[in-house]
Amino acid sequence: MVKPSxxxxxxxxxxxxxxxGEDPPxxxxxxxxxxxxxxxxxTVYLQHGFDPARPEN
Structure with missing residues (x-):
């Protein structure tokens, strides 16, 4: 957890x-x-979420 500035x-x-050009890790x-x-x-790769509203990710 982080506290946003x-x-x-x-x-x-x-x-x-x-x-x-980045991969998830x-x-x-x-x-x-x-x-x-x-x-x-x-880094251990567990899961990549996909947002259909942002297909570039």
Whole structure:
């Protein structure tokens, strides 16, 4: 859980989408680095969600 800098009243689960040319494990590592400031060395791929409204992901 992270506390967004733009809001004082909530905590959120870190997350995000795929960047151009990224596969899900690469995106997960980037999101962990961006959201938590942690350079994660290994990532276990569990599941990829698909949003039909955003077919590019």
């Amino acid at each position: 733009c809001r004082d009243d909530t905590w959120e689960i870190p997350g995000g989408g795929l960047g151009a 690469q995106a997960a590592r980037r999101e962990v680095r961006e959201e938590l400031g942690i350079e994660e060395g290994s």
